[in-house]
Amino acid sequence: MRDVRDALMVARNTDGKLVNRPLSPHLQIYRWPISMALSILHRATGIALGVGTLLLTWWLVAAATSPQAFDAAQGFIGSPIGLLLLFGWSVALIFHFFSGIRHLAWDLGYGFEAPHYDNSGKAVLIATAVAVVLVWAVGLSVW
Incomplete structure (x- = not known):
C-alpha cells in the first residue's frame, strides 16, 4: 500500500515525464549565492x-x-x-563593519537588483581583505 506522501514526491520534468523528486538539493551541484553566504557570515561574525x-x-x-x-x-x-x-577578531570586526554598511544600504532600499547585490557582496570581501592587510601592516610596524 502506498503512502499519501509518496504522491508529493512525484513531479514532471521539462519533457513532461513523471520523475521522483530528490529528497534534498544535491550538494555537488547546489551553489550558495554570494548574498546568502555573506548573510550567514555576517551573523557568524556578530557572534565572533x-x-x-x-x-x-x-x-x-x-x-x-x-x-x-x-x-x-x-x-x-x-x-x-x-x-x-x-x-x-579583527577580520570579524572589519567584515561585520563593511557588511553592516551593505545592510544599511539595503534598509534604505538600494542594491536589491541581482547584479548590485552580487557586486556589493564582492566589494565587501575585497574591502575586508584590503582593510585587514592595512590594519595589520600598520599594527605590526609600530609594535
Missing part, C-alpha cells in the same frame, strides 16, 4: 565579535588591575594563539 570582546575586556580589566595582571594578559595576547585570536 561577542566572544572576541571577552578577550578585549580581559585585557582592559588587567590593565586597570595591576602591572602583573596586565603582563599576563599581554603575554597571552602576544603569544601565537593570542595573535591568531586577535587576527580572527
Whole structure:
C-alpha cells in the first residue's frame, strides 16, 4: 500500500515525464549565492565579535588591575594563539563593519537588483581583505 506522501514526491520534468523528486538539493551541484553566504557570515561574525570582546575586556580589566595582571594578559595576547585570536577578531570586526554598511544600504532600499547585490557582496570581501592587510601592516610596524 502506498503512502499519501509518496504522491508529493512525484513531479514532471521539462519533457513532461513523471520523475521522483530528490529528497534534498544535491550538494555537488547546489551553489550558495554570494548574498546568502555573506548573510550567514555576517551573523557568524556578530557572534565572533561577542566572544572576541571577552578577550578585549580581559585585557582592559588587567590593565586597570595591576602591572602583573596586565603582563599576563599581554603575554597571552602576544603569544601565537593570542595573535591568531586577535587576527580572527579583527577580520570579524572589519567584515561585520563593511557588511553592516551593505545592510544599511539595503534598509534604505538600494542594491536589491541581482547584479548590485552580487557586486556589493564582492566589494565587501575585497574591502575586508584590503582593510585587514592595512590594519595589520600598520599594527605590526609600530609594535
